[in-house]
Every structure is written in C-alpha cells, then in structure tokens.
Amino acid sequence: MNPFSYVRAVDSADALRQRAGHAAAYLGGGTNLVDLMRETVARPEKLVDVTGLSSAITQSDDGGLLIGAAARNTALAEHRVVRTRYPMLARAILAGASGQIRNMATVGGNLLQRTRCAYFYDTDGSHCNKRRPASGCDALEGFNRNHAILGASPACVATHPSDMCVALAALDATVHVEGKGGARTLPFIDLHRLPGDHPDIDTTLEQGELITAIALPPLTFASRSNYRKVRDRSSYAFALISVAAALKIEGGHISDARIALGGVAHKPWRAFKAEAALQGHEATEPVFRAAAMAELADAQSLSRNGFKIELATRTLIATLADLAGGAS
Amino acid sequence: MSIIDSAKSAAQTLVQGAMSKLVPLAPDSWIPGGVPDPLIARKHGLIGTPVSRLDGPLKVQGRARFSAEVDAADIAYAALVHAAVPRGRIATLDTAAARAAPGVILVMTHENAPRMNAPALFGSSPTAVGPADLPVMQDDRIHWNGQPIAIVLAETQEQADHARSLVVATYSIEPSITSLKAAKDAGPKPGLFMGEPLLTQIGDAEAFLSAAPYKIDHLYRTPRHNHNPIELHGATIWWDGDTLVIHDATQMVTAQGLTIAGVFDLKPEQVHILSPYVGGGFGSKGLWVHQIIGAAAAKLAGRPVRIALSREGVYRIVGGRTLTEQRVAIGAQADGCFTSIIHSGIAAMTPHNNMPEPFILGTKVGYGADSFKLSVETVEMDMVANTFMRAPGEAVGTFALECAIDELAAEIGMDPVDLRILNEPVKDPISGLPFSSRHIVEAWRRGAERFGWSERITTPGTRREGEWLIGMGCATGTYPYYRMPGAAARITLTRNGTATVEIAAHEMGMGTSTTTAIVAAERLGLPMDKIDVRYGDSTIPGAIMAGGSQQTAAIGGAVIAAHNALVAQLLKMAGNDSPLAGLTSAEVGSEDGALVKLDDPTRRESYASILNRAQMDSIVASEEASQPLEMMHWSMHSHSAIFCEIAVNSITAETRVRRILGSFDCGRILNPKTARSQFRGGMIMGLGMALMEETQFDERNGRIMNPSLSEYHIPVHLDVPDIDVIWTDIADPHTPMGAHGIGEIGITGTAAAVANAVYNATGKRVRDLPITLDKLL
C-alpha cells in the first residue's frame, strides 16, 4: 500500500473540491478499494471519504425510489419498499459477499467495484491490459473459467462482479452524478462500458465525477421478480452466472419483461434480445428457451468457460419459468 | 515420503538388520504394548469423559500470545519480495527506492545476506526438517515462482509493505517445467523414500485383472491444495548474543531448532524455539524459508524481527498438497472377491525436495486380494516444494481407491458396503502381520444402520425432490497408528501434590494439552487441576512431531516411561520404612496421590509422605519413550466408514451436501469433546476437497493465481451440513491408553463418499477433483 492522505467530505460540493487536481479516489466502505490499494493495483495519494453524503432511501414523486449513494448495501436490501416492490434487488444484494462486507459496502462503491480477474490483481507477476494498458491479457489463455461470454474484446475478457448491479440493470435504474460540469443523470445501463480497446476504463464517468444517487422507476410489475445466482459454493462466492428477471403476464401472455444477466460480460448485461423474444408471447417453456437462445446466440467461450453458455441458458429459462409459475 | 514413512524407517534403522526381522516374530510381551497399558482397564477415570480445552478461555479472551504477537523491544517489521518467474537468475535487483522509503531499516537480498548453510532436507536425518535442500537467499538463482528474493525491515508493518512494493527486479529467465505434460514428457521416476522405491507387488496383478470376470480400470486426478490455517505463518525472532530465539508457529520445535542450528553453524542449545500456541497446522507449520530469512535479517539489523506472512505470502512460500494422477484397477471374481488391486500413478514434486505424495498407503491395508501392484512415481516441476497436508497420501489415495470400489460394486450389481465387508482381510494383506485392532466391519454396520443406508436407491439418477437430484454415497477412510521414536517426558512431582509434565509437543488447537493433562492425571493418580502441562519449547528434552497423527501416542509412550522412572525413584526413596518396602516398580501403580501395590491396594504410601520422609520438596523423573517396535510387530491402523447424502441441482448442477456421518474405529477415544471436533474438522476439509478446493497453478509460468481466501474456495458455513460422528471406542490393546491418533483420519474417505453420492444422484462419475458444477452440466 502506498502512503495516502485522508479527508472526509461533508457534502458533494466538498467532495468534488477535495478530489479536484489530485491523484485521489472517493472512498465508500473501502471493501474493494482498500484491497486494491493493498495489492498496489490502485495507488491513490488521497482518499476522499464520501460515506457522509446522502444515504437516504426515499420514495420519489413518481412512485419510484431514490437511493443515496452512501446507503449501505445491507440497508438497501432490508428496506421495506425494496423487499416488496423490487424483490430482485433485495435478493441480488443478499446473494453477494458476506454480511460484514454488505454492512460496510455502499451503493456507490458497489457500482464501481472492479473485476475479480486474478491477473488484474497480480501486480507482481501478470500482464493485464486493464491494470496497465497495452501490457497484454494473461486471462485469454489462462484462468478464464469465470470470464466473459458476451461483449468481450481481445484486449479484455473480464466480467463485472456485482450482483446488485445486475438487478439495477434490469430495473431501468438511473444514475445521478455530479462533476466539474455540474449534475447530470444517465441510464444505469450506460454507466458501465464494454472493454473494446480500452479495458482500463470501466465506466462512462468523467474523471472525478461523483455518484450521488440511484433512482428506480416505479415499474410496478417488478414486485414479481427474482434474482438467481449460480456459484461454486453456497455463499461468499462471485456469480458464475446470475439472472435478474421480472415478468408481466396478462392472460397467459407476456406483456412486459425486464431481464439482466450477471457473470457474462464486462458490464451487467441487459438482455434486450431475450426481452424482445418474450414480448407478446405465451409464458411457456419453449418461449423462454427461444428467448434464452436469442440472448446467447452471440455468446463466445474461452478455453475454460464454455459451460457458462449452457449454464446461462438453463438458469435463464428456469428463472423465467419460476416467475411464470408464480403467475398462473 | 510421509511423516509416517519417515517414522517407520527411523524405527527400522534403530533395529538394524537381523533384529528387524525378529521383531515381527518376537513374543508379544517383548514388544511395547505387548502387555496392555493398565490405563486401558481403568473405566471410571477422566479418560473418555468430555473435557473442555484448558486453553479455550485464554484463546477466546485473546490472552494467548501467538508467535507473531510476542512483544519485543525495538522490533522491526518484515515484508518479503517474491520472484515472479519460475526459474532463472536475478538480472538486476534495484532496492534503492525501497531503502530510501520512510521507516526502512534495511533491505536484505542475496547480495548482503549473511552466509548460511542450506537447511538439511526433511528426511535426510531423523531431525532434519528443511523444506528443500536449496540455499536460502545466498545466490541469484530462482527456483520457483514466488521464491523470496528480498526482505525489507521497517519500523512499522505498513512501511515495510510499502517499501517492498518499490523493489524492482528483472530476471534472465531459464527454461522451466511448469506444466504436468512437460513434467511427464521429461519422464517419471520411481518414487523413492530413503532409497527404497514406493512399489509393492504381490503376484501378477495385471494377469489377474485381465482374467477377472468383473473389473474396473480408471484414472483419477486430484489437484494441488494450499494450506490455509487461520493463523498465518509468522515468527518473532531475536539474537540474544550468540543464541537465536524464535517464537514460532511450528509443529516440530525440536527438529526445527536442530535444523536451524545447522543453517547458522550453531550448537543445538544455541537455538531456542518456543511455540506454545499454533493456530492450525495441518502439516504446514514447519520450517520454511521465512524463519531463516527473518533470523538472518535480525542478525544483520541487530534488532528483533517480526515476520508475519500475508495470506499471499503463505501461498508463495509454504508448499501444499501436490497434484496426483492415479490409476486404480480392481478385478473381482463372480462372487465379488477381489483377485487384483492395482493402484499406481504419479505425483508431482520438485527437484529439491523429497515428498512423493504416497497415495498407495491406504490401499496397502484396505482389502484382501490375490495380487497387488502398488506404485508411486514422481515427476518434477519447478514450483514451491510440496509438503504434508492432513493425511498426506491417504486423503487423495482413498479418493481414487474408494471411488473405484464404488464403480466395481455398480459393475457387479452389489451393495458397496457389502462388497467392502466381503473383502475385509484377516491379516495385513501386504505384510502378513496380525492387526492390532481392526473393527471396521462393526463401524460399517453401525454407521449404515444409523445413517439409514438401506434407503439408498441403487439406480442412479432416480431420486428427485423438486429441482434436486438426491444421492447417497459411502467410502472407507483409513490412517495408520503411529508412534515416532525420540519422544521423552519430564515429570516434576512436588510434596504438595502437584505435578508438572514437560513434553516437547505442540498444541495446534486440537486439544493436545488438555488430553495430555487428562492422561497424566490418570497415570499419576492426581486430579487434573494439579497437573501443569508444559510443551512447545525446544529446551524440553525429547523430540515430538505433531504430525502423522502420532503425537498422542508419542506423548503417551513418553509419559509411561517417565512415570515408570518416577515410580522407581519413589520406591527407592521410600526405602524399608514404607508399606511398599520390597516391591518392584512393576508391582506398583499410582492412585489417589499415592503409590499402590497393583494387586493389594492396602499396601500404599502417598507421594507426600514419601517426599516428606526423604525431606524433599520435589522429585524429577525424565525418560525417553520405549522404541516403537509395536509398529513392526502388528499392523496398526485406524478406520472409518463415511456416509453422505447430497443433492445436485438438475438445472445448475450445483452440489449441496445434505448430511454426512462418520463412523470411526480409532481405538479408545480419550476426550470425546475434542475428538468430535477433530473428526468433524477433517470431514469438513474432505467436503472442501470433494467440491471446491483447488490451487490455480498457471502452467505457463508456475504462478499460483488464487492466493487468497476469497478466490481459493473452502467450505463456508452454509456448505457444511449436519455432521454425525460415532465411534466404536474399542481400545487397541497394544497402544498407550488403547488410543490411536485421530487428527487426520476424518478427511480420508470423505471426498470419495461425496463423489459416490454424486454418482448415485446423477449417474455421472467425476474422477477429477474438485467436483465443480461444470463437470456435471
């Protein structure tokens, strides 16, 4: 770990001011950033603690929910409105990490946590384009069992590790940010980017931009939603594959759907193709299968992760079938 | 080589040549254990009652000082720099920035390290415990990816950690062997231990196999495993003049002290190792390079050094269990009787150590058959020296053997429990020696009954609950009884009825100090709270290794010897005025703080009275244990029958263990409370081995890529189901207290029981561990 200084921001303006002009980083719960600093993957000279900023979870006028970026993961998962109206979100959070880590982790930090690719962490012994641009990607021919099957590039095949973000991608969330140019909002699904030629850049945020809140739309049919996570042990493991899904079924037909996949790509993967394939069709197994096949048609496997295509297909079908079962 | 083999051959060297041939034939009464230990007959004492660990409160209250917590004035904190290539030379090593960093005291590399001898390699003498025969930080050569190339000492741990990241090394890389294929292409060698090949042949096993009406013949694979005791390896080290003091976490204080003395050209008494608490060992807490580097740096700096490895540091410099590829072929007659057992294969090793994972050991005593071919060959890879890990040999060997038995049972159409019982041998199938105590059939029957084995549906893949496919599996576990030579005990008995028992043994959390107190109390006829057990200190006479599940027996044997010596001294001291006058020590025992004639309890005199009369405050008896000849006279082993029920998700192929039962035959259980924990812990480790544990060793450059507990998976609470443990509690008449060691047997058999249950649930045989979901999809 490199020496660094530490300040605690009192509000967002203070945070931006403290951050400006420094090799600084915002500090949430520190459960990811401090690990990366210990491994010298991250070497900020200054930490601006933003856990004192808004952690309020409030219902907005349109019937949606506004979540302060400093809200702890546990608080969000336990929130009554989240549990009843967005169960996939509560379940996604609870499927992640451990109780202790969720108590520390903030919503803002969860969004910006970095990949768990082993070569990314290994500063001493491995090549990684994400850590050091143009140095190579040791995962391509190495341990890539938990790497991407969708949207990867020859430069990087890493996945985004968050569970919570998969639910947020499905729920049409919006991200509120503040930066040098003032405040703006962007669709959650545009926050993270695919690796392309620049895997060193995870998101579309400008340098120094601060996440202040997440907004959820009302999306009433999300009260029938679920999150299913498949992993190598019962708990405390990242997703090999995960599915967040909500179905609106009217008269046996699917009138609306929200689906996102985790563990498949460099970003939480919104499954637009699967949603389109479901739209207006009967809620039956063959339809679910067709939707899953449509979404995974472009999937490409690496040396050790071929099983993920089948696993994602099966998990998606089963999750949809479960939701439909609950409806009829 | 295993701890077991090394102890056995150590015993054999003690009784050379013709004598060694006589030991098996000698009358029982000439052999230690030939006359049963009197404590076996004592049924109403402390032995067998559940006693909580005496060190428990100290540990939960945080008052036990572990090795990396020992205070010292002016302490310097250490951080290691590790090589990032598998083999070659250090081309440049730039330490300038590190030396200039805040708080840095010094940076030591091969260029400024004091000259030291290479540690004597484990097994090269009875007290040599070097991990490899490589010199430590003496030249620019790199032998494995992760080898320490520099150590930074600083005023705080944070400063040391930061400075270590500023050291820049470049390498001239040399060709290396880091893939199993390349290692195999280079040619396997016979697994050698003390010059003897790990090879056993009886009859023409291949011919019997091809003639057998029923047979199976498969390859099983087990991956590397890393050690993950909760307590990271660490030591606090200082030089007191010419004496080297090391507070260490170790399973072998005495041998380690002697080996380190050799490194620094010191006399044995110039090295003092203290290790009262070890936070888990499993075979990993021994001599690695960090103690040597730390001691050298302490010398260079003239200050005490604390070297506490990071979790990654443990993965880089502490070896683990090596990978194996094992062929098991079994031939059986139409009635199921085995005609042929073939168990052979390879284990990876390094060019610099001597640990050919002896996976055939369990097979040597498993089942009867007309013919055997058992062998271990080794291939060499450039990697950190592999080492012992809980049940070295048996843990991976029983996986292959016991899966094969299950496969054969399916082939024949027989219940796998019945097939095992049918092939139960009456004497040791290889050595022909009688068994000292073998009640595996009883363990099987009781286990099957309690588990409800009869409810298992034979046809695989047919029991379903919702999405889940349910299956049951079973397997046998086994581990030898062992007692290594060289153990000693010193008993100090005082006039006010207290006794101090000193043994150079180790408490790694398994309850040794508690069990020792129980046994010593019974042996001396004193209440347990009058016994003070001291251990974990190299200045105590004798050498005891906490390995090979032999510590309890070794301590037991040493305490018997010291007690005999004490009785003899007391009798002499008692003289002619005592009711005991004229008796020999063989006629006398200890009871209620007194010496008592064994067959006439009215003839007795209390310790206090004897000491009073002699006007002595205390008396000391120190004695070495008898030679462990019993191991050459009987075939001595522990056994288990493991049953488990698992569920495999039909959609995602995730496997969950629903319940598991271990039915053990391990002699008399001394302390049910600590024993149960040992069995459970072993079985949990077995579950991890079955379903998730695997070191990710990058075969391109020999680098371990999951050096952390978040990426190296071991079972979490939710992975561990109800564990039921039962035991036969039948004393082995030929061991101290009738006991066997129990530290390792729990892991053996467990992985096979899970794999066999997975087959029963799904119809799929997974022959390479771990059974991750991708192998079942």
Ligand SMILES: Cc1cc2nc3c(=O)[nH]c(=O)nc-3n(C[C@H](O)[C@H](O)[C@H](O)COP(=O)(O)OP(=O)(O)OC[C@H]3O[C@@H](n4cnc5c(N)ncnc54)[C@H](O)[C@@H]3O)c2cc1C
């Ligand atoms: C052992 C382990 C297991 C885990 N398992 C899982 C799992 O199964 N599933 C899962 O989803 N997650 C898992 N996690 C990850 C965990 O969810 C994240 O570490 C956590 O959510 C990060 O939140 P934080 O507040 O601690 O972030 P920090 O570590 O404080 O910060 C993370 C990043 O976000 C930036 N940041 C923080 N707040 C803001 C803000 N307001 N605006 C802009 N940037 C900001 C920081 O600068 C930093 O780059 C695991 C973590 C660990 C250590």
Ligand code: SF4
């Ligand atoms: S996959 Fe991405 S993160 Fe992993 S090594 Fe390659 S570039 Fe780095």
